[in-house]
Each structure stands twice: as C-alpha cells, then as structure tokens.
Amino acid sequence: MQFSQILGQQDTKQMLVNSVRQNHxxxxxxxxxxxxxxxxxxxxxxxTYINCENKQxxxxxxxxxxxxxxxxxxxxxxxxxxPVTATKNITGKDVLSQxxxxxxxxxxxxxxxxxxNEWMQHIGAENKQGAISKEESxxxxxxxxxxxxxxxxxxxxxxLPELMHPFAANALLKLLEEPPAKTLFxxxxxxxxxxxxTITSRTQIVQVRSFTDEEVIAWLQQNYNTEATAxxxxxxxxxxxxxxxxxxxxxxxxxxxxxxxDWLRNCYSYKFxxxxxxxxxxxxxxxxxxxNFLLYALxxxxxxxxxxxxxxxxxxxxxxEMKFVQDFSRLLNxxxxxxxxxxxxxxxxxxxxxxxxxxxxxxxxxxxxxxxRGNY
Numbered sequence: 443m444q445f446s447q448i449l450g451q452q453d454t455k456q457m458l459v460n461s462v463r464q465n466h467x468x469x470x471x472x473x474x475x476x477x478x479x480x481x482x483x484x485x486x487x488x489x490t491y492i493n494c495e496n497k498q499x500x501x502x503x504x505x506x507x508x509x510x511x512x513x514x515x516x517x518x519x520x521x522x523x524x525p526v527t528a529t530k531n532i533t534g535k536d537v538l539s540q541x542x543x544x545x546x547x548x549x550x551x552x553x554x555x556x557x558x559n560e561w562m563q564h565i566g567a568e569n570k571q572g573a574i575s576k577e578e579s580x581x582x583x584x585x586x587x588x589x590x591x592x593x594x595x596x597x598x599x600x601x602l603p604e605l606m607h608p609f610a611a612n613a614l615l616k617l618l619e620e621p622p623a624k625t626l627f628x629x630x631x632x633x634x635x636x637x638x639x640t641i642t643s644r645t646q647i648v649q650v651r652s653f654t655d656e657e658v659i660a661w662l663q664q665n666y667n668t669e670a671t672a673x674x675x676x677x678x679x680x681x682x683x684x685x686x687x688x689x690x691x692x693x694x695x696x697x698x699x700x701x702x703x704d705w706l707r708n709c710y711s712y713k714f715x716x717x718x719x720x721x722x723x724x725x726x727x728x729x730x731x732x733x734n735f736l737l738y739a740l741x742x743x744x745x746x747x748x749x750x751x752x753x754x755x756x757x758x759x760x761x762x763e764m765k766f767v768q769d770f771s772r773l774l775n776x777x778x779x780x781x782x783x784x785x786x787x788x789x790x791x792x793x794x795x796x797x798x799x800x801x802x803x804x805x806x807x808x809x810x811x812x813x814x815r816g817n818y
Contacts, residue, residue: 443483443486443487443490443512443513443554444487444490444491444501444502444504444509444513445458445459445484445487445491445500445501445502446501447483447487448480448483448484448487449480449653449657449660449661450480450653450654450657451480451484451650451651454480454484454648454649454650454651455484455487455500456500457648458484458487458488458491458648459491459499459500459501462488462491462492462497463497467492467595467626468645468646469618469621469625469626469627470618470621470626470627470629470644470645470646471485471488471626471627471628471629471645471646471647471648472629472631472634472637472642472645472646472647472648473485473628473629473630473631473648473650474631474632474634474647474648474649474650475632475649475650475651475652476632476652476682476683477557477558477632477683477685477686478555478557478652478653478680478682478683478684478685478686478687479555479650479651479652479653479682479683479684480554480555480650480653481630481631481632481648481650482550482554482555482601482630483554483555484648484650485599485628485630486512486550486554486599487501487502488628489512489520489597489599489626489628490502490508490509490512490513492594492595492597492626493508493512493517493519493520493592493594493595493597494506494508494509494512495507495508495509507592508592514547514551515546515547515550515551516547517592518591518592519590519591519592519595519596519597520597520599521585521596521597521598521599522539522543522546522598522599522600522601523539523574523578523582523598523599523600523601524539524542524546524561524572524574524600524601524602525558525561525572525573525574525601525602525605526538526539526541526542526565526572526573526574526575527562527565527567527570527571527572527573528570529565529566529567530566531566535577537575537577538575538577538578538581539574539578539581540581542565545564545565548564549561549564553684553685553688555683555684555685555688556685557685558572558602558605560685572602572605573605573606573607574600574602574603574605574606574607574610575607575610576607576608576609576610576613578607578610579607579609579610579612579613579614580613582598582610582613582614582617583613583617585598586598586617586622586625587622589624590624594624595624595625595626596622596624596625596626597625597626597628598625598626598627598628599628599630600614600627600628600629600630601630602630602631602632603629603630603631603637603641604631604632604633604634604636604637611637611638611641612638614627614641615638615640615641615644618641618644618645619644627645629641629645634647651682652681652682652683653682653683653684654682655674655677655678655682656677657682658673658676658677658680658682658684658687659673659674659677661684661687662676662677662687662691666688666691668691671697671699672691674760675698675699675738676690676691678738678741678742679734679737679738679741690734698734698735698738698739699738699742699762699763699766701720701723701724701735702735702738702739702742703766704720705717705720705807706770706810706814708720708807709807709810709811709814710773710811710814710815712811712815714807714808714811717803717804717807717811718804720803720807721799721800721803721804721807722800724799724800724803725799725800725803727799729793729796729799732793732799733790733793733794736786736789736790736793737790739786740783740786740787740790742763742766742767743779743782743783743786744783745759745767746767746770746771746774746779747771747774747779747783749767749768749771750771750774750775750779773814778813778814778816781809781813782809782810782813782814785806785809785810785813786806788806789802789803789805789806
C-alpha cells in the first residue's frame with residue numbers, strides 16, 4: 443500500500459512521512475478511526491514507507507524489493523495480529539493469527555476499508571465472535587524477540603486491539619513499556635475507549651478522520667465506475683465510511699432526491715391522492731431501499747436545518763439539491779423541523795420492524811403535511 447493510493451488525508455500523510463524522514467518514529471502508534479476510514483490503509487502505507495529502500499519525498503518508491511513484498515503483505519519483517527475464531531478448518535490451539543495469514547492477505551488486498559463483520563464472514567466464522575486470545579500474546583512475545591530479517595524495523599500491526607483478551611492486553615502493555623530494539627507496534631483501532639488506558643498512554647495517537655462526501659464519491663467512481671447520481675446518494679448514506687459505501691451500492695437503486703422532493707411538495711400542497719399513489723411506489727422500493735430512502739431524507743433534513751442556521755455550513759451539494767435546500771429552509775423552523783425529523787426517524791423504526799410500508803408512508807405524509815402548514 444502506498445500513500446498515493448489513499449484519497450485525501452494529506453495532513454496525516456505528511457505527518458507520517460516527516461516522522462520517518464526526521465527519524466522521529468515512535469515505537470508504538472495508535473491509528474484511530476471509525477470503521478471504513480483510512481486507519482488501516484494509512485498504517486499499511488506507513489509501514490511500507492518505513493522499510494522502503496528508495497524513499498521518495500512523499501511516498502515509498504513502490505518498486506524496490508521491500509515495497510514489492512510489502513504490497514503483497516509477505517515481507518518477513520511485517521507481522522500481523524488480528525481477531526480470529528475457530529472455524530471448520532482451524533480449531534483449538536491452532537486458532538492464532540499466523541494460521542489465518544493467507545485469508546488475511548486476501549481480505550486486506552481486496553479492500554483495506556472492510557470491517558470486522560466482513561472479516562468474520564471471510565474466514566467462515568458463521569455466528570462466532572472474533573477476539574485476540576491470551577494464546578496470541580505468547581506468540582507475540584516470541585515474535586518480537588527475533589531480529590529483523592531484511593528491513594530496518596520489525597513491524598507488528600495489530601488490527602482491532604480493543605478485542606484483546608485481558609491477558610493479551612497486559613502482555614502487550616509490558617512490551618510497550620520495554621519495547622524490543624528496532625521493533626514498531628502499529629495499533630489500528632476503531633474504539634480507543636475499549637483499550638486499556640495504560641496502553642493508549644504509551645502510544646502516539648494518529649487521529650484518522652472519516653472520508654468526506656466528495657472523497658467517497660470519487661472512490662466509488664474510480665473503483666466501481668458508479669454513475670454520479672448514485673455515487674452521491676450512497677455518499678449521503680455512508681457518512682464517510684467506505685466499507686458501508688461499498689455495501690450500499692447493491693441496495694441503492696432509486697432516485698431518492700426526486701422522490702423526496704415530490705413527496706414534500708405533495709405534502710405541502712395537501713395532494714393526498716398523489717401521496718396515495720406515491721405510497722404504492724414506496725412499497726415497490728423494497729425494504730432495504732425504503733430504509734435507505736428514509737435515512738437519506740433525514741440527512742437532507744439536517745442540511746436544510748444547517749442552511750437555516752448558517753449557509754456556509756453546507757459545503758457540498760449538487761445544484762438541484764442546493765436549490766431545494768434553499769427553498770425548503772424557508773418553511774422550516776426549530777419546532778416543525780424537529781417534529782419532521784422525529785417523524786422520519788419513527789418511520790424508519792417501523793419499516794425496520796416490518797411494518798406495512800404503505801401505511802407507514804401515508805401516516806408520515808399526513809403528519810408532515812400538517813407540520814409544514816403549522817397545523818399541530
């Protein structure tokens with residue numbers, strides 16, 4: 443993985459590169475970001491840059507012997523620890539990260555933005571939960587006792603350390619307190635509050651922000667050749683999570699904005715005949731699309747409310763949606779805006795629990811029509 447393969451994150455990339463070039467590489471670093479962020483990707487690119495034999499000004503060369511091995515995740519000085527569990531093929535004392543490395547490489551090389559659920563499915567864990575066991579800590583101690591084979595550093599990347607067994611967490615703490623020479627620990631976490639405070643305090647924290655809507659759209663278009671409107675609608679739902687964005691691609695199949703705009707216009711005009719017709723269309727969307735549409739509507743509501751407070755808070759919207767937000771903001775105030783947002787949340791709640799979609803849609807339409815006209 444190279445920094446150039448990761449969208450955005452320029453400040454973080456530059457900080458990581460500078461730490462290497464200035465020889466200020468902390469022995470333990472915590473890449474902290476939400477699921478679907480670039481925390482794992484940045485840790486991989488950082489590890490590649492550290493052991494690159496021909497470092498460039500802002501990235502690894504990508505072609506030297508070290509980079510070639512790192513990009514395939516087969517470098518002998520690059521080691522992984524990740525949550526695992528017993529499967530049909532691996533059971534008992536063999537449930538260790540080292541016995542899942544082939545699957546791990548396939549998983550990460552497919553996409554470094556996937557989450558724990560996808561990893562568990564990839565290894566065939568069925569309904570079992572993954573963890574980093576106490577037996578793993580013994581392997582870790584043995585691992586770091588060895589010297590680097592080829593690179594300047596032996597690097598240990600621990601994915602989701604918050605899932606460590608307490609025994610394993612304490613073993614890691616001892617290693618961080620007395621780190622072996624030329625050994626780096628890269629912890630990639632989504633929930634630092636579940637880590638031992640003593641572990642967090644012994645790491646240099648690298649805060650990794652979620653992706654912007656523009657970055658999600660660019661990523662979808664580059665990697666999935668997604669049409670612009672669909673990419674935008676997915677980005678609104680994904681909220682900076684590339685893993686969620688990839689999963690949503692198969693679910694989003696309608697023009698949410700057009701449907702939402704017509705829905706509110708009919709609500710405002712009290713055109714209940716048209717709203718009944720729209721309830722038929724809503725039912726045809728299918729349950730996943732119905733839920734996604736309501737989440738999209740809530741997201742657009744938030745933008746309308748933000749625009750009413752300060753127009754500069756809306757940084758990116760397509761022209762037709764921006765015009766809608768500008769016009770619709772005149773009808774909203776703190777009172778009816780809150781009521782409509784609550785109504786949409788309730789509608790999503792009922793759809794999620796298999797309520798009749800036509801009844802939910804018609805009921806919400808009546809409520810929203812009254813809220814828009816101030817009849818409540």
